Amino acid sequence: MDLQKAILERRSHRRFTDKQVFPIEMKDILEAGILAPSPKNRQPWSFHSCGPIQKRLVADILKDKIDEMQAASTDVGSLPISLRAIEECSDLVLVYNQYSRREQGYNENRWKADTLSIGACIQNMLLVAHSKNIQSLWICDILFAEEELGDLMETDDELVAGVAFGIGMQQNLPRRPRMELHKKMSKTD
């Protein structure tokens, strides 16, 4: 698929059918992720690919988190919608920064650069998934439960995002609006 077409057509999907993505396709998607650029080729990402049992446990943790937040009258925002996407999707990938909590002298600049690279890695995965007719959702709502998810995954690494992959219930979602380019351009003389 033409790259520009993939960029134009990709959407965030929040409802998935019960169809499963083939493991070989998930491998291709992850392989596309690790081709992202990174500062000095540091490749700061690491992945936890959740099988069905782990996905269920992640969902349980998020349910408990929602209950806890609601009991404390904290706004849960889009967390319930993200939870449903996690429950319905075929594959959930948790993406970690494997350096931020381990490297000596890790500073804000390094953190920013590594986080940018992980964003590029995730975008690569979304676009390759789209080119294979696999839908996806980039999820940061899971950060509410980072500690509990770290216990489950047995890692102290920094959780950056989750990505849900699956076959979307609705294939042709309308494009969400974007502000016009000129409104995002600073003035030049």
Ligand SMILES: Cc1cc2nc3c(=O)[nH]c(=O)nc-3n(C[C@H](O)[C@H](O)[C@H](O)COP(=O)(O)O)c2cc1C
């Ligand atoms: C860093 C990041 C975090 C996101 N986290 C969530 C999330 O937790 N839940 C959710 O439903 N959507 C999440 N999204 C998806 C955005 O809502 C979506 O990209 C945006 O509304 C634009 O829609 P589009 O992706 O269909 O173009 C996230 C997107 C990004 C880039």
